[in-house]
Amino acid sequence: DQQVKQNSPSLSVQEGRISILNCDYTNSMFDYFLWYKKYPAEGPTFLISISSIKDKNEDGRFTVFLNKSAKHLSLHIVPSQPGDSAVYFCAASTAGSGNTPLVFGKGTRLSVIA
Amino acid sequence: DTEVTQTPKHLVMGMTNKKSLKCEQHMGHRAMYWYKQKAKKPPELMFVYSYEKLSINESVPSRFSPECPNSSLLNLHLHALQPEDSALYLCASSHPDLNEKLFFGSGTQLSVL
Numbered sequence: 001d002q003q004v005k006q007n008s009p010s011l012s013v014q015e016g017r018i019s020i021l022n023c024d025y026t027n028s029m030f031d032y033f034l035w036y037k038k039y040p041a042e043g044p045t046f047l048i049s050i051s052s053i054k055d056k057n058e059d060g061r062f063t064v065f066l067n068k069s070a071k072h073l074s075l076h077i078v079p080s081q082p083g084d085s086a087v088y089f090c091a092a093s094t095a096g097s098g099n100t101p102l103v104f105g106k107g108t109r110l111s112v113i114a
Numbered sequence: 115d116t117e118v119t120q121t122p123k124h125l126v127m128g129m130t131n132k133k134s135l136k137c138e139q140h141m142g143h144r145a146m147y148w149y150k151q152k153a154k155k156p157p158e159l160m161f162v163y164s165y166e167k168l169s170i171n172e173s174v175p176s177r178f179s180p181e182c183p184n185s186s187l188l189n190l191h192l193h194a195l196q197p198e199d200s201a202l203y204l205c206a207s208s209h210p211d212l213n214e215k216l217f218f219g220s221g222t223q224l225s226v227l
Contacts, residue, residue, distance in 0.1 A: 034215060036218075041202065042220050043118070043204050043218030043219050044216075045218070101147070
């Protein structure tokens with residue numbers, strides 16, 4: 001049973017435009033959400049996170065939106081750059097209960113075309 | 115220092131070999147993790163150490179044996195692996211008492227022949 005779902009395996013976007021990556025979750029106990037970026041043969045790199053007490057968190061070109069009622073979050077990248085081409089993983093945890101491992105989605109491969 | 119260092123970066127081993135993967139962090143994190151990742155799949159949790167004690171074992175076969183000698187080091191001992199164990203093995207660390215922002219190493223790409 002997949003608790004974190006990224007239904008789009010891949011996404012192509014023109015350089016300079018907005019990239020929107022989506023993530024859905026089923027476990028209503030999740031209260032902390034993260035996005036990781038991964039290049040081939042490298043470990044995932046933390047990008048941005050959001051706690052369930054917020055509905056938006058912004059860091060430079062990256063914004064994460066959380067819709068708790070829909071159990072949905074999205075990552076917006078504006079403007080998209082060729083260096084953003086990577087696999088993006090959504091992850092979730094029940095941070096309030098301490099050392100709970102992250103649950104990852106299957107990832108979305110973003111290709112930013114120059 | 116926000117790095118998690120993993121060695122070796124690449125490893126090829128036979129099914130009868132014994133080898134070890136090593137991981138080191140100096141961020142003062144007291145939780146350390148082993149993940150396994152196959153191509154086009156998400157990272158899959160194997161083990162979690164919290165304050166140097168094994169707190170989670172996700173039903174991993176005994177041919178994988180983790181070890182946490184101290185708060186900075188994490189090892190994964192490998193013995194009698196199968197070809198299907200070929201994968202990218204990722205180490206991560208975090209502060210166990212805060213939100214679970216994991217810092218990942220670059221991984222060890224393991225090939226079992």
